Amino acid sequence: MASLHPVLLDQLNRAVLPIASPRKTTRRDARLPNVSGKVHAVIGMRRAGKTTFLRQLQAERREMLPPERAVYLSFDDDRLAELDSGQLSLLLEEYYRRYPNLRDRETVYWYLDEVQLVEGWDRFVRRVSDTEQVELVISGSSAKMLSREVHTSLRGRSMETIVRPFSFREFLRHRDEEPLEEPRLWTPAQRSSVEQRFSEYLRHGGFPEAQGLETRTRIALLQGYVDSVLFRDVIERYEVSQVAALRWLVRFVLRNPAGKLSVRRLYDDLRSQGHAVSRDTATDLLNHVIDAFLIDLVAMATESERQRNANPKVAYPVDTGLIQAFDASGRKHTGHALETAIFNELARREPDVSYYKSKDGLEVDFLTRDYEGRDELIQVCADLSSATTIERELRALRVAGLDHAGAQRTLLVMNRDAITGIEEPGVRVRPAYEWLLEA
Numbered sequence: 001m002a003s004l005h006p007v008l009l010d011q012l013n014r015a016v017l018p019i020a021s022p023r024k025t026t027r028r029d030a031r032l033p034n035v036s037g038k039v040h041a042v043i044g045m046r047r048a049g050k051t052t053f054l055r056q057l058q059a060e061r062r063e064m065l066p067p068e069r070a071v072y073l074s075f076d077d078d079r080l081a082e083l084d085s086g087q088l089s090l091l092l093e094e095y096y097r098r099y100p101n102l103r104d105r106e107t108v109y110w111y112l113d114e115v116q117l118v119e120g121w122d123r124f125v126r127r128v129s130d131t132e133q134v135e136l137v138i139s140g141s142s143a144k145m146l147s148r149e150v151h152t153s154l155r156g157r158s159m160e161t162i163v164r165p166f167s168f169r170e171f172l173r174h175r176d177e178e179p180l181e182e183p184r185l186w187t188p189a190q191r192s193s194v195e196q197r198f199s200e201y202l203r204h205g206g207f208p209e210a211q212g213l214e215t216r217t218r219i220a221l222l223q224g225y226v227d228s229v230l231f232r233d234v235i236e237r238y239e240v241s242q243v244a245a246l247r248w249l250v251r252f253v254l255r256n257p258a259g260k261l262s263v264r265r266l267y268d269d270l271r272s273q274g275h276a277v278s279r280d281t282a283t284d285l286l287n288h289v290i291d292a293f294l295i296d297l298v299a300m301a302t303e304s305e306r307q308r309n310a311n312p313k314v315a316y317p318v319d320t321g322l323i324q325a326f327d328a329s330g331r332k333h334t335g336h337a338l339e340t341a342i343f344n345e346l347a348r349r350e351p352d353v354s355y356y357k358s359k360d361g362l363e364v365d366f367l368t369r370d371y372e373g374r375d376e377l378i379q380v381c382a383d384l385s386s387a388t389t390i391e392r393e394l395r396a397l398r399v400a401g402l403d404h405a406g407a408q409r410t411l412l413v414m415n416r417d418a419i420t421g422i423e424e425p426g427v428r429v430r431p432a433y434e435w436l437l438e439a
Helices: 006-015 050-062 085-098 121-131 147-154 168-174 188-204 215-238 243-255 263-272 279-291 305-310 321-325 334-349 387-403 432-436
Strands: 039-043 070-074 108-113 134-139 158-162 259-261 295-298 313-317 352-357 363-369 375-380 408-413 427-431
Touching (some): 006 070, 006 085, 050 070, 050 134, 085 121, 121 134, 168 432, 188 334, 188 432, 215 279, 215 321, 243 263, 243 295, 243 313, 243 321, 259 263, 263 279, 279 295, 295 334, 295 352, 334 352, 334 363, 352 387, 363 387, 387 408, 408 432, 427 432
Parallel strands (some): 039 134, 039 158, 108 134
Antiparallel strands (some): 259 313, 295 313, 363 375
């Protein structure tokens, strides 16, 4: 008769005990949807903080419940290699042998980290969610737990929460510098401090482990993250043979943040670099990198699917810190980093996002539509020292406003000094850091 794996038994013994001195971590703003009866899948790029987020969820439950009703287990242990779902069933039965009074009477909260490493995990999760009085939160690397795979495996039983690197607010909170007052109430010293930290955020990014590291160490760490994504979440999973082409693609995108990208151009560039790939392979490689949460693409705003596919998309890294980590040219990339930070915040807020392009070629960086159907046109500009630049950015917003009547028009700049002298009816001009701290 099969018995519970000793490592799992040891984990269970520890999982039901109170945590004597919880490690202090930075509170995240991600939240699970308030929908009962669903399996909650926490997904996102490696090292963005998924495990810490699960631990925080467990701690919140334990503030209201006895410790044995909020159980965290991790399957990321080499001693658990080749584990199958039968062990998960044995684990559940061992738990209820210890606490029979809870079965079918009280809700138990299970936090299963890296559960995708267990063969047949999805069948176990489906069965338990259907037959037991439990709330399941599962998390794993994007190698085997991508957004679309969770939905396929759990067949409508799941809801997802994406954990991303720190937002600017979380970045400040990590340093115990989160402003509690509205920007209009800040003292000059507070504003100067926020502006200084904002410049750091654009350079260093928001990966939790990268905070406070000196430049060389931080760059090596972030490069290692990307290598891990490529080899574990793309090459191993998809059995990619065009490794050199994949690495070139990723470095190209990270060195050209907020740049236009089309499959046709990507294919031509790969071929010119000596990579013998087909156009379909180029498409697949790009999609794999997107699925691994390393980059995202923003399409042109249009009602025509054909035009949307025919026009290039804008590529954004998941974090601004990756820009400096992969560009040794010495370029500051301030404008591109600023635009990337704005996009990633929009991704957290989850509106529909596209970019606007007029018939005359004028562009606005973002056209967003929220769940209430409200539109906003957002132009991002780091350097407004030239009157010509100011006029160009405002003209694009004017033209876009004619095509999207009723849309809020916003111009985001680096700091408050850049606002001086800019007056445009109907356009809200704000420092980007104030906008980032709104939510």
